[in-house]
Amino acid sequence: MQVVESVSIVPTAAVLGAEVRGVDLGNLDDETFRRIDEALSRYGMVFFRKQDITVDQQIAFARRFGDAAPNVNQQACLPGYPEVLVVSNVKENGRLIGVSDAGITWHTDQSAYPRPPRCSVLYAKEVPVADDGTVLGDTIFSSAAAAYDALAADIKARLEGKRASHDYMGRLLAREKSVGLTRTIPADHAAKMPPVWHPVFRTHPVTGRKSIYVTEGECTAIEGIPEDEALALIAQLHQLAVEPRFHYRHRWQRGDVIVWDNCTCQHLAVRDYGEDQRRLMYRVSVDGAVPF
Numbered sequence: 001m002q003v004v005e006s007v008s009i010v011p012t013a014a015v016l017g018a019e020v021r022g023v024d025l026g027n028l029d030d031e032t033f034r035r036i037d038e039a040l041s042r043y044g045m046v047f048f049r050k051q052d053i054t055v056d057q058q059i060a061f062a063r064r065f066g067d068a069a070p071n072v073n074q075q076a077c078l079p080g081y082p083e084v085l086v087v088s089n090v091k092e093n094g095r096l097i098g099v100s101d102a103g104i105t106w107h108t109d110q111s112a113y114p115r116p117p118r119c120s121v122l123y124a125k126e127v128p129v130a131d132d133g134t135v136l137g138d139t140i141f142s143s144a145a146a147a148y149d150a151l152a153a154d155i156k157a158r159l160e161g162k163r164a165s166h167d168y169m170g171r172l173l174a175r176e177k178s179v180g181l182t183r184t185i186p187a188d189h190a191a192k193m194p195p196v197w198h199p200v201f202r203t204h205p206v207t208g209r210k211s212i213y214v215t216e217g218e219c220t221a222i223e224g225i226p227e228d229e230a231l232a233l234i235a236q237l238h239q240l241a242v243e244p245r246f247h248y249r250h251r252w253q254r255g256d257v258i259v260w261d262n263c264t265c266q267h268l269a270v271r272d273y274g275e276d277q278r279r280l281m282y283r284v285s286v287d288g289a290v291p292f
């Protein structure tokens with residue numbers, strides 16, 4: 001007897017996110033992918049449990065959403081796979097095998113680039129567990145679309161059509177301030193990574209839904225608004241965008257795959273585990289268009 005997979009898309013109880021059940025990401029037909037793609041636009045993030053896929057299968061899955069260019073941080077990529085960023089606290093021969101501090105402040109991926117990734121595909125290879133069995137290292141997603149909906153009408157009207165600058169240097173400084181982590185910044189960094197300007201309210205290319213697209217620290221100005229006022233507005237927008245009422249918190253299991261939409265949600269990797277509690281994830285980011 002032939003067993004036909006039945007796919008179901010089950011929204012979380014939160015304002016974003018859905019679990020896609022009944023899918024083997026290593027063996028995906030076009031119609032199932034179409035439903036996953038549609039769910040991603042609709043729910044902002046989708047997740048899959050119990051996946052057992054190879055690196056090539058993860059890349060192939062990510063590439064169904066669009067091209068996946070080599071990651072900008074080649075030193076932290078999986079050897080032989082320039083598009084696979086290793087997100088991990090694991091050390092081999094005394095050296096970290098990937099990025100150990102990825103995403104530990106609220107952000108949306110690579111917004112300081114002219115074309116931030118459309119979405120990212122993160123695969124859990126190892127998940128940290130405390131001595132009492134508690135799983136650590138959750139990732140929290142916040143719906144910047146629901147936050148936009150909740151924003152006061154006068155602020156929406158004031159900022160409609162305006163752009164904010166995104167400065168990668170600002171992100172590093174914000175991280176230093178909030179979690180005390182410093183990273184050596186290369187001397188030529190500011191010249192290589194000039195701030196880029198993106199709309200304060202970003203429109204989703206498929207659904208047309210608007211989202212707040214600013215992050216405190218990383219965003220340093222809003223065009224046409226004096227600096228003090230702009231920074232206060234950025235802080236206000238950011239705080240709204242990450243309010244707990246807009247969250248879905250993912251407790252990882254080994255074999256989980258999450259895809260998140262960088263237009264409609266922000267995310268935060270909770271750094272509540274120690275050096276000896278191994279966390280190993282592979283991330284592939286899918287190229288995106290210029291935000292509008």
Ligand code: SIN
Pocket residue numbers: 087102103104122138139267268269270281283
């Ligand atoms: C990231 O922001 O890309 C990392 C998220 C995570 O490790 O949970």
